[in-house]
Amino acid sequence: DADVTQTPRNRITKTGKRIMLECSQTKGHDRMYWYRQDPGLGLRLIYYSFDVKDINKGEISDGYSVSRQAQAKFSLSLESAIPNQTALYFCATSDGSGYTFGSGTRLTVV
Amino acid sequence: LAKTTQPISMDSYEGQEVNITCSHNNIATNDYITWYQQFPSQGPRFIIQGYKTKVTNEVASLFIPADRKSSTLSLPRVSLSDTAVYYCLVGDQGGSNYKLTFGKGTLLTVNP
Numbered sequence: 001d002a003d004v005t006q007t008p009r010n011r012i013t014k015t016g017k018r019i020m021l022e023c024s025q026t027k028g029h030d031r032m033y034w035y036r037q038d039p040g041l042g043l044r045l046i047y048y049s050f051d052v053k054d055i056n057k058g059e060i061s062d063g064y065s066v067s068r069q070a071q072a073k074f075s076l077s078l079e080s081a082i083p084n085q086t087a088l089y090f091c092a093t094s095d096g097s098g099y100t101f102g103s104g105t106r107l108t109v110v
Numbered sequence: 111l112a113k114t115t116q117p118i119s120m121d122s123y124e125g126q127e128v129n130i131t132c133s134h135n136n137i138a139t140n141d142y143i144t145w146y147q148q149f150p151s152q153g154p155r156f157i158i159q160g161y162k163t164k165v166t167n168e169v170a171s172l173f174i175p176a177d178r179k180s181s182t183l184s185l186p187r188v189s190l191s192d193t194a195v196y197y198c199l200v201g202d203q204g205g206s207n208y209k210l211t212f213g214k215g216t217l218l219t220v221n222p
Contacts, residue, residue, distance in 0.1 A: 004153075033209065042197065042212035043154070058209070090153045098144055099210065101153025 006102035023091030032074040132198030
């Protein structure tokens with residue numbers, strides 16, 4: 001099993017719908033992150049969490065929310081999806097010595 | 111957060127050594143330098159990390175001069191499967207606010 005698992009792998013949703021992307025990890029790391037990647041661009045940080053009670057906004061948090069349900073679980077929600085949120089989303093964990101990324105969720109908002 | 115600058119793209123041929131240089135003029139005392147590799151539609155993968163001088167592992171070497179304002183990732187004898195985007199990042203891994211900022215990276219294309 002993968003160290004960092006993201007579900008779903010692919011998702012197509014309609015504008016205005018609420019959607020949740022889930023991430024779970026078996027690394028035992030306290031730090032978890034959500035990034036977004038658009039074609040030809042680097043990864044941009046959406047939200048991050050350093051423990052269950054800690055949630056921090058990244059550089060592009062507008063339109064997104066997160067929930068840290070447990071040390072191993074960190075979910076990302078789009079309350080009302082819009083087409084420009086079409087992107088590849090990555091979850092990552094860290095123990096401070098580097099990141100471990102999931103395989104990504106490809107989200108298309110139509 | 112320290113800003114990094116690296117070439118947008120590089121071309122190489124199988125069997126050659128590839129050196130990708132990254133500048134980080136504003137690197138802080140506690141910052142480490144980390145390189146990641148990303149294949150299309152996959153998450154970035156950790157390659158190597160260092161603080162100063164030289165670090166080597168089974169995949170690559172990382173050269174960091176004394177002033178730490180730049181670093182060079184060296185990939186020995188590349189193959190076609192090394193075609194990927196390579197990201198250079200700096201950050202205080204032990205800091206209470208540790209998070210990494212990814213730039214656009216360097217697209218390395220290895221030709222036959």
